Amino acid sequence: MNKAITSPLAGHLLATEGANLVMAEWIAEGCAEGTEPMRIAPLHIHREDDEAWYVLEGTLGFQIGDQIVEASAGGAVMVPRGTAHTYWNPKAEPARYLLIMTTRINELIQAIHAASDRSAEGLRKLFEQYQSELVDW
Template identity: 40%
Template structure:
């Protein structure tokens, strides 16, 4: 169980790759008995945060702190700004990206926790992996990826992935 504490604006485990989604891990599920995870995503302009995917175990809640965040649910696309909460339920195809020209930040609450370990693995990649390798890793976390839909979204919005 986690003990009381205060995290400052730069505290937590931080991965901030150039021209990719950065992650600041604030509350890890392993400290919470697996109940939830809290991650801050930091998105440079026009960066796709994740491939189009769905997970079978978790619900995600994204609270937009700054910037403009695009999200796709099936074939529907929306844009959310500061103060908005985006609910990404399990078993629904989705992804999100920075839809603006300035950095975006959002808090991601994942319940139950555990999916953050896939984020950590992706953050530590030093080379581009073939889609099959990414799919195999994602399956370990109950996730499926749609790389064809991902690349179509990248092209449509001029995103970096």
């Protein structure tokens, strides 16, 4: 995670040593028509960290507190710390987006992917280690 410049970004993280900011480009697969979209992340809260998304292609849906919004290509969403949120791809076509996060959020994501205990209780404990709270799995 010592790269200050990367081209292309896809599949890589952009962050510098000692920085508190990480940018990643990700793709969210679409959902079949008539089916409920699958959340990319569970409903959760980061107590001390803000998080942002910029949609490059496609559409992402967000729940931010009690509000449901969609952001299409060129749209951006910012979630302030302390706000429950989740997101998903509501369309059939893939969505390509940038996720701008703190290093702590990136570490939480890496820990989730590496976790052997992915039960609701196991994930709740993991979120707590990163100053976050799992609201709904």
